[in-house]
């Protein structure tokens with residue numbers, strides 16, 4: 001599918017049925033696979049032949065969908081994971097061991113912040129957080145002898161900052177480490193980080209990729225560009241024999257294009273077992289078949305709602321990188337020329353009481369701990385995900401009590417604006 005445009009890859013990528021085979025991706029609902037001889041199966045265990053033996057490692061349904069996402073992102077290989085959390089953990093843990101360090105943007109999803117700031121620290125993997133707006137010098141200063149990766153989000157959830165991917169990639173490569181980008185919010189329809197120098201791309205497929213709030217999932221895509229062997233001293237896991245896998249050296253046997261995902265599958269998935277169920281992979285693929293049609297509508301609705309809110313007297317601040325006054329407008333013009341996503345955040349006059357009143361008055365937008373869905377939803381962090389924090393702590397975290405995160409769905413924008421307007425009238 002390499003020569004086709006993105007729209008075509010979304011619809012027909014990954015799975016090309018042969019004569020008389022199912023038109024839609026088959027759901028291979030089987031934990032295991034049958035072989036005639038032990039020798040046949042032995043070859044699979046030795047990674048001498050490709051094929052399936054146990055769904056914890058690989059399943060055909062998942063592989064079709066992973067291959068489609070690899071094509072969409074412009075990568076060479078991909079794997080599905082059970083969640084976005086698993087995708088980010090595996091992407092980092094595949095190259096960072098106990099005693100290692102990596103650099104991460106501080107403007108990232110709360111779950112990822114806990115994963116890398118608390119849980120991975122307990123595993124002996126240290127992180128230095130940098131501002132998403134860090135200069136080259138500030139980024140340089142965050143590197144240590146044992147730094148193995150740089151991590152950031154294209155559009156951060158929920159702060160909606162836009163990352164200067166090219167700059168982060170340049171600095172990562174100068175220090176001989178890969179850049180890992182969580183591209184959940186824009187999806188490959190609106191940004192392909194590999195084209196800007198990212199080496200590994202991750203997603204919570206739970207969001208726009210699924211797009212219908214049906215299935216939790218994640219994916220890791222490898223660009224196939226990072227030369228592990230050129231930095232063999234840093235990446236013993238990829239560049240020296242894996243004793244737990246018959247002494248295979250992944251970077252030698254599978255090259256730049258295949259080493260990262262093969263190791264993540266053969267070693268991490270085998271040992272940690274966070275596979276996506278084939279049924280969920282099937283739902284994910286249904287979402288992918290229309291993502292190129294849905295994303296422009298999410299952006300259109302997000303932009304219209306953001307412009308309406310910006311002009312409203314009861315709204316004190318709007319954050320949306322498609323607005324000319326937004327701090328990230330210039331970067332968004334560069335990295336997201338077709339728009340970013342449908343998520344808008346804004347503050348209403350009157351703090352948490354006003355925010356709660358407003359949300360209660362909404363008829364179309366439901367209150368949910370979710371974003372990036374066909375149905376518009378909203379959340380006031382101060383009274384939900386961050387309710388343990390005081391007003392001062394909320395201010396310090398950049399999440400004022402009156403902040404509302406609104407994820408614009410695929411409804412008619414005039415209906416959405418009318419709903420928001422009547423709800424604002426009630427505060």
Ligand SMILES: *Cc1c(COP(=O)(O)O)cnc(C)c1O
Pocket residue numbers: 083084085086109111112153156157182184185203204205206207216217218
């Ligand atoms: C939701 C989200 C995650 C976590 O994904 P889950 O599928 O919920 O595990 C990671 N990164 C970003 C940017 C997200 O929005």
